[in-house]
Amino acid sequence: MKIRNAKFLYSNNNYSAPVWLFLVFLILTSLNIIIALELDVNHAIVTFLHFALEIILLSMVLAIIFDIRKIPKYLIKNYYSIYIGFLVALCCFITSFSLEVLLGERPEQSHTGLFLGLVSCIELVGFLIILLALRNLVRNLYSSYCLAKRHSLTDWLTLLPNRRGFFESPNVTSNCRQAILVLDIDHFKSINDVYGHERGDRVLKVFAEMLRESTLGHDFCARLGGEEFVISIYEGDESKAVMLAKKVIQRTEEIHYDVDRSLTVSIGISIKPEGGDILEALRIADKALYKSKKNGRNRYEFSS
Numbered sequence: 001m002k003i004r005n006a007k008f009l010y011s012n013n014n015y016s017a018p019v020w021l022f023l024v025f026l027i028l029t030s031l032n033i034i035i036a037l038e039l040d041v042n043h044a045i046v047t048f049l050h051f052a053l054e055i056i057l058l059s060m061v062l063a064i065i066f067d068i069r070k071i072p073k074y075l076i077k078n079y080y081s082i083y084i085g086f087l088v089a090l091c092c093f094i095t096s097f098s099l100e101v102l103l104g105e106r107p108e109q110s111h112t113g114l115f116l117g118l119v120s121c122i123e124l125v126g127f128l129i130i131l132l133a134l135r136n137l138v139r140n141l142y143s144s145y146c147l148a149k150r151h152s153l154t155d156w157l158t159l160l161p162n163r164r165g166f167f168e169s170p171n172v173t174s175n176c177r178q179a180i181l182v183l184d185i186d187h188f189k190s191i192n193d194v195y196g197h198e199r200g201d202r203v204l205k206v207f208a209e210m211l212r213e214s215t216l217g218h219d220f221c222a223r224l225g226g227e228e229f230v231i232s233i234y235e236g237d238e239s240k241a242v243m244l245a246k247k248v249i250q251r252t253e254e255i256h257y258d259v260d261r262s263l264t265v266s267i268g269i270s271i272k273p274e275g276g277d278i279l280e281a282l283r284i285a286d287k288a289l290y291k292s293k294k295n296g297r298n299r300y301e302f303s304s
Contacts, residue, residue, distance in 0.1 A: 005153070005239070008036075013210035018068065018201065022275075024186035027053055027168070034221060035167055035171070040227065046060030051093075051097060051127070053090075054093050054123075055091075055093075057127060058086070058089060058090060058093060061082070061085075061086050061089070061127075061130055062086070063085060064075050064134070065082060066080070066085070068078045068082070068137065071239045073193065079131040081116065081129055081130075081132075082130055082134065082137075084126075084129060085126045085128075085129035085133065085142065086099040086126070086129035086130060087262075088122065088123070088126030088128075088129070089123050089127050089130070092119045092120070092122050092123030092126065093123060095119050096119050096120065100113070102223060104298065106241070109206060109271075110210070118268040123125070126161075132151060137235060139303065146281065149197055152164065152166060155222075155223045156206055157209075157223075158207075158208035158209075158223050158264065159208070160208050160211070160221060160222050160223045160229075161220070161221075161223070162222065162223060162224075162225075163222065163223075163224050163225060165173035165222055166220070166230060166232075167278070169220050169232075171218065171219075171220040171221075171234055172220055172232050172278055173278070174234075175274060175275045176182060176234065176235055176274055177235055177236065177237070177271070177273055177274045178232050178235070178236055178271075178272040178278075178281070179232070179233035179236025179237060179238070179241035179244075179269065179270075179271055180230065180231070180232055180233075180269070180270045180271070180272055180281045180282060180284075181230065181231040181232075181241060181244065181245060181248075181267055181268070181269050181285065181300075182224075182228065182229075182230050182267065182268045182269075182277075182282065182285040182286050182288070182289045183211075183228065183229045183230070183248065183253075183265050183266070183267050183289075184227055184228050184229075184265065184266050184267075184289055184293070185203070185204075185207060185227040185263060185264075185265055186224075186263075186264040186266055186293075186297045187264075187267060187300060188200065188203070188227035191203060191257055192293055195258070199257060203257050204223075204227065204259075206255055206257060207252065207265075208221075208223065208229070210230060210248075210251050210252065210255065211231065213231075214244065214247055214251060215231060215244070216249055218235075219232065219234060219236075219244075220232040221233060229281070230285075231244065231248075236271070238269075238302070241269045241271070242269070245267045245269060246300070248265065248267065249264075249265060249267065249298065250271065251300070252264060252265040253298075264284070264292050264297060264298035265298065266285060266289060266292040266297045266298065266300075267287055267288075267289065267292060267299070267300035267301070268284075268285040268288030268289030268290070268291065268292055268300070268301055268302075268303060269285060269300055269301065269302050269303075270282075270284035270285040270288060270302070270303060284303050285303070287302030287303045288300075288301045288302055289301070291303060
């Protein structure tokens with residue numbers, strides 16, 4: 001999704017565009033009230049500020065319109081309401097500017113003041129339409145951004161976090177001690193070759209669901225890629241890691257991919273000390289996994 005083109009509308013750093021738009025709108029409304037009530041102020045100054053703010057506001061809206069044109073249309077449900085509001089405000093601005101500045105009409109003359117007040121009210125309605133449309137646009141874009149972000153961190157097949165989701169998880173990136181388990185389904189390639197990729201996909205889904213049920217709420221499991229998975233045990237030590245490894249091996253044997261054939265898994269375990277490097281812990285666990293494969297599979301091994 002190319003929602004990055006409208007980043008100024010929803011990111012923390014650039015969210016100020018609609019905010020400034022709203023502030024200028026409030027100031028403009030205040031000036032219209034001053035003009036309408038004919039308070040004891042310098043009319044020339046108020047008129048100058050009024051038109052200056054209108055120009056700023058219209059320029060900001062025009063810049064936003066050019067930016068949101070880059071956004072895919074399916075993300076924008078109220079795109080044309082921004083156009084309508086802009087055209088209404090622009091027509092009102094040209095009308096009031098022509099009457100009061102170019103023609104030299106003053107609000108006190110005949111019914112000009114009443115007409116200009118009406119034009120200003122219509123103009124404010126136009127800007128209000130724009131603000132409401134932008135509010136809805138920001139909500140839609142932020143929802144799409146969150147959805148795209150979630151998809152980028154999730155494995156589409158197993159619905160577990162993917163490799164990127166694993167490394168961006170607060171549980172994994174914390175400095176606390178963790179037990180790392182790297183798991184690899186034994187002879188998975190032969191399952192794909194003999195029974196087809198559809199059977200292999202079902203095996204991965206069932207295995208992932210088993211991992212999800214076997215881990216506690218503060219533990220974190222993810223699919224690193226292919227038939228390789230990883231589990232991070234928060235504040236885990238060797239005893240917790242061994243307990244979980246035995247549980248996973250036992251429950252994996254209960255998964256049958258054929259009538260008389262059950263699944264097995266090999267596991268490598270490492271302990272990441274407090275303040276340690278997660279990449280180094282994964283490397284050590286992967287080394288232990290290779291040792292587990294070499295020693296006959298369907299088992300767990302430690303490595304240091």
